[in-house]
Amino acid sequence: MITLFGVFLLTLLVITAFGIVRAQHLFVSVMLTGIFSLQMAAIFFILDAADVALTEAAVGAGVATVLMLSALALTENRERPTRPRWVPVIVVSATTLMVIYATFDKPLLGDPDAPVHQHVAPWYLENTPRLIDVPNVVTAILASFRGYDTLGELFVIFTAGIGVLFLMANPSKPGAVSLFAATEAEGLRHHLVPRVVGRLLVPFIVLFGLYVQFHGDYGPGGGFQAGALISAGVILYALVDGEGKALEAISPRFLRGMIAGGALLYVGVGIAGMLLGGNFLDYSVLAQDSIAGQHLGILLVEAGVGLTVTGTLLTVFHSFAARDQQER
Amino acid sequence: MEFLGLYNYWVFAILLMTGLYAVISRANLVKKLIGMSIFQSAVFLLYISMDKVEGGTAPIIQANAPDQLYSNPLPQVLILTAIVVGIATLSLGLAIVVRISEAYGTIEENEMREMDEE
Numbered sequence: 001m002i003t004l005f006g007v008f009l010l011t012l013l014v015i016t017a018f019g020i021v022r023a024q025h026l027f028v029s030v031m032l033t034g035i036f037s038l039q040m041a042a043i044f045f046i047l048d049a050a051d052v053a054l055t056e057a058a059v060g061a062g063v064a065t066v067l068m069l070s071a072l073a074l075t076e077n078r079e080r081p082t083r084p085r086w087v088p089v090i091v092v093s094a095t096t097l098m099v100i101y102a103t104f105d106k107p108l109l110g111d112p113d114a115p116v117h118q119h120v121a122p123w124y125l126e127n128t129p130r131l132i133d134v135p136n137v138v139t140a141i142l143a144s145f146r147g148y149d150t151l152g153e154l155f156v157i158f159t160a161g162i163g164v165l166f167l168m169a170n171p172s173k174p175g176a177v178s179l180f181a182a183t184e185a186e187g188l189r190h191h192l193v194p195r196v197v198g199r200l201l202v203p204f205i206v207l208f209g210l211y212v213q214f215h216g217d218y219g220p221g222g223g224f225q226a227g228a229l230i231s232a233g234v235i236l237y238a239l240v241d242g243e244g245k246a247l248e249a250i251s252p253r254f255l256r257g258m259i260a261g262g263a264l265l266y267v268g269v270g271i272a273g274m275l276l277g278g279n280f281l282d283y284s285v286l287a288q289d290s291i292a293g294q295h296l297g298i299l300l301v302e303a304g305v306g307l308t309v310t311g312t313l314l315t316v317f318h319s320f321a322a323r324d325q326q327e328r
Numbered sequence: 329m330e331f332l333g334l335y336n337y338w339v340f341a342i343l344l345m346t347g348l349y350a351v352i353s354r355a356n357l358v359k360k361l362i363g364m365s366i367f368q369s370a371v372f373l374l375y376i377s378m379d380k381v382e383g384g385t386a387p388i389i390q391a392n393a394p395d396q397l398y399s400n401p402l403p404q405v406l407i408l409t410a411i412v413v414g415i416a417t418l419s420l421g422l423a424i425v426v427r428i429s430e431a432y433g434t435i436e437e438n439e440m441r442e443m444d445e446e
Binding site for chain 1: 332333334335336337338339340341342343344345346347348349350352353354355356358359362363365366369372373376377378379380381382383384385386387388389390391397398399400401402403404405406407408409410411412413414415416417418419420422423424425426427429434435436439
């Protein structure tokens with residue numbers, strides 16, 4: 001039954017992808033990418049990846065759609081018709097057939113003897129309870145065993161945030177009209193259903209984000225998911241009540257502090273480990289016994305990840321939203 | 329049902345190439361970026377498909393069920409961070425597209441090329 005449901009969802013996914021590429025109106029394409037992400041999240045969930053499904057739903061269906069719509073509002077939302085070109089079609093079809101031919105050598109879905117399950121994964125599953133003692137193995141690997149990787153990923157996000165700030169920074173002129181200024185006059189606030197439902201949902205989304213942040217050791221969750229969820233909540237608030245209100249709640253200065261502070265917190269935990277006589281990002285020395293140290297380290301590192309991700313996503317949203325339309 | 333065991337990988341191949349098609353055949357820059365995110369999602373699907381273990385569950389250790397099988401946590405960690413990095417890089421790409429649009433007044437590649445040649 002689950003297999004059939006998976007096949008159904010995967011087929012829908014392919015149809016949606018074709019729709020995205022075919023649609024001439026970019027607004028349609030962007031809305032379809034939201035649906036695409038939601039289907040992808042459902043598939044991840046069926047494939048036992050609860051953490052990934054949570055992230056994909058919050059990021060893909062929430063934040064990414066809003067960002068792409070803001071970009072469309074600043075550019076143009078209709079694609080020029082292009083005449084079909086045959087070379088790309090032939091290249092792409094031939095490559096698809098080759099990749100499909102190659103899959104016949106792959107182990108079937110769910111095969112426990114597949115090579116991927118023989119290498120380090122059993123070690124992680126076996127030793128996480130003993131060495132780190134948190135139930136969620138994904139969090140344990142993400143924050144502790146492979147803390148270096150996550151630090152690197154965090155700095156990629158950090159750099160991307162700085163890059164967007166550089167590209168979109170706008171010396172705000174007095175009387176400049178922001179993209180979402182219309183919201184204040186005639187936007188969602190004066191529509192009854194979005195206003196009531198939106199305002200009702202925002203506190204619960206943020207609360208759920210905080211729960212996901214601090215409960216990440218025990219259930220699906222952690223800094224990446226929480227950052228995406230909280231920023232989705234704040235973006236919803238900005239869409240319902242106007243961007244100005246959201247900026248009053250969390251100022252741009254504070255957001256920039258969050259971007260840098262989160263990354264600094266992560267590095268700081270690593271250096272604290274070194275000062276206490278361990279290796280970089282070795283949390284075992286942070287407290288009396290190694291398990292308590294691991295718990296403390298994971299908590300702090302995840303908090304750093306959450307801060308940077310929330311700060312970056314919200315800063316990016318505000319940079320797009322505040323982009324002066326007159327300047328075009 | 330045996331043949332359905334590879335269905336995930338076939339969908340991966342089709343999605344991957346759908347994304348690539350959008351990147352190489354369309355002149356619109358936003359469409360190219362959307363194509364790149366489809367390409368990226370296809371890679372995510374490949375990794376997550378490999379993590380599944382028949383009869384397993386999400387890798388959250390249950391102390392009261394010692395014989396429980398768990399799916400592979402490692403691909404999940406890799407993809408979890410990759411999704412958030414993906415949105416960060418996508419927003420950087422969108423920011424560049426917005427600046428290009430301000431400079432050229434268009435986001436169609438061929439129109440930009442014509443303007444450059446003039």
